[in-house]
Amino acid sequence: MTDASAGPTEFDADVAVIGLGAVGSSAAWRAAVRGLDVIGFEQFEPGHPWGGSTGATRLFRVACLEHPGLTPIARRARELWIELEASAGDRLFVETGGLMIGPPDSHIIEGTLAAAAAHGLPVERLTAAELADRFPGHARMNPGDVGVWDPEAGILRPEAAIVAATDAARAAGARIRTGTRVTAIEPDADAVTVRTDDGSAVRVRRVAITAGPWIGRFVPGAPLTPHRVVMTWFRAREGRTADLDVLPVFIRSVPGRDTWIWGHGAMPAGGASDSDGPGVGGSGFDGGFDVKVGPEFDGPFDADDPDAIDRVVHEGETDEIGDLVAATFPDVDPEPSAVTTCIMAHTPDGQFLVGRTADPRIVVGGGCSGHSFKHAAALGELVAQALADEPPFTDAAFLDPRRFDV
Ligand SMILES: Cc1cc2nc3c(=O)[nH]c(=O)nc-3n(C[C@H](O)[C@H](O)[C@H](O)COP(=O)(O)OP(=O)(O)OC[C@H]3O[C@@H](n4cnc5c(N)ncnc54)[C@H](O)[C@@H]3O)c2cc1C
Incomplete structure (x- = not known):
């Protein structure tokens, strides 16, 4: 000194x-x-x-329902993720497109459309019938629900x-x-x-x-407020499929419930091909991943000490998300295939x-x-x-x- x-x-x-x-x-x-x-x-x-930042995947969206000001940040991030892919020689991002589903006046739909309108994004509005036709895995909806397709959405590999x-x-x-x-x-x-x-x-x-x-x-x-959360993965039921092409990245309502869920379909081992959007290919997604579904985190949140997080997922902790999966996705087995803990840090x-x-x-x-x-x-x-x-x-x-x- x-x-x-x-x-x-x-x-x-x-x-x-x-x-x-x-x-x-x-x-x-x-x-x-x-x-x-x-x-x-x-x-x-x-x-x-x-x-x-643990958990193998994170959703990427450009039509950011949380705030229209986030769209230019997501776009710049996308450029940087792709630049990083090139320097790493490893695939970090796969563009799948993403679906937002909910009542027309919900924050999910209104927020997504507000970001799209503010930045001229090429999102598509889908009626329930169009949605069921194009994405049968997402066909279970509440009466009156609509969809918005964000073609620039995708999945990142956080670690x-x-x-x-x-x-x-x-x-x-x-x-x-x-x-x-x-x-x-x-x-x-x-x-x-x-x-x-x-x-x-x-x-x-x-x-x-x-x-x-x-x-x-x-x-x-x-x-x-740092807060412990549990992440859950699921598999398709025997003889059914729940891959990304039928269950693309989503944030959506749950039939018969006043809540929403987020997640994505499975990617079989073998990973993303170069035809799956931007990226340099490579082995990054080769291990594949299961369906991931998480609940709405709406607070209020207990403050947890990030140095003393309970890393054990206890009996019964995944019952509620399993119930939401069962209500939404007929082809997904609601018994989790894997679980882990992570920490969210919430601002007011x-x-x-x-x-x-x-x-x-x-x-x-x-x-x-x-x-x-x-x-x-x-x-x-x-x-x-x-x-x-x-x-x-x-x-x-x-x-x-x-x-x-x-
Ligand atoms: C379950 C879950 C699902 C999520 N899903 C999504 C999603 O789909 N899409 C999305 O965009 N976002 C998602 N997020 C949010 C996103 O993952 C996090 O916001 C983000 O990863 C947090 O990054 P960070 O850099 O703030 O924190 P971290 O990645 O945790 O980095 C903080 C780092 O600081 C280090 N550190 C702390 N203290 C010290 C110290 N004293 N000395 C040295 N190092 C220190 C830590 O070890 C850590 O490596 C999700 C979050 C969770 C929990």
Whole structure:
């Protein structure tokens, strides 16, 4: 460390990135390609299962029902995911198209159409009859339900994408320290000191806090509720099919219930072919995956300690989602084929926290709220732009952490 009385402050790096998960790995990559001297810290190994990015797949949508301002972020993310595929030589994204199904005045339909209208997206509106004809796997609906087809939707591989972004950061010159837990971030008048659990410290000009469910440890005012969730996979019933072509990516109502579910159909082992949309091919999806279905997460949420998540899925915990699967998909066996736990981190308004805090040297990137993976590459870019004093590539004021006085 530098003796302040000896002259101008010396820095160990321009930027420290704390947490190399979905957003942090991309923030380190995008900051390093801008020529910043980056040092990135990850408490585990990239692509680990202990944060918010585990579970083999994540839905990608462009007509973002959560906020029309997310569409340009999804589009930029798509470009970056495809760039990462090329550098990794591994398929990270498969474009399947996606279906939103619900009452015409539901948030699912109205939000999707609002994003499409704001950005001239080529979505298709489908009547119940058209939907049943084209997508028989989704034919069970409530009377009056309609569909919207987003042709640019698809599936990402979160763990592989994080590994690829971390490798890209390294290739662009970032120093990456894995298995290293940051224990304190101490801003003073000249610099920000980052202390780690191996007893070392670095002094940097700026810090990106991309610690996912752990962000609250370093940004005490951040209104973030980490919450344990269970993920569930299912298989087709004997003699039936529930592959992606009959059950494309979806967010949809449940027949006879006042709730909704999200997920995608199965991909058989053998993976995506080059005809399945953008990408460079490769073996990424070769292992295939089962049908995935998850419930609406509507809160209020108990705050769980991200270091003490119960990783056991207990008897009865999947009964409710099995019941929703049985009500919706006649061809899917409602007994889960696999289960695991993951952590969501919710903000009060369901939007992310991306940008400078009251101390402009401290930039936050996180606040998952259950829908940030698709955007993560571009959220990393926004973090990098804040670190580099560049204007953001799109208007991201609705994600500004200072809306919560952080
Ligand atoms: C069940 C579920 C389903 C989801 N489905 C979708 C979906 O279909 N589509 C979609 O777009 N989004 C989805 N999401 C949301 C998305 O997966 C998450 O929002 C996103 O992956 C979170 O990324 P993150 O970078 O904020 O956090 P993480 O990926 O958890 O990264 C945070 C990282 O910081 C590290 N870290 C924390 N503290 C420290 C420390 N002190 N020192 C060093 N490192 C530290 C952690 O180890 C971790 O690697 C889903 C989320 C869940 C839980």
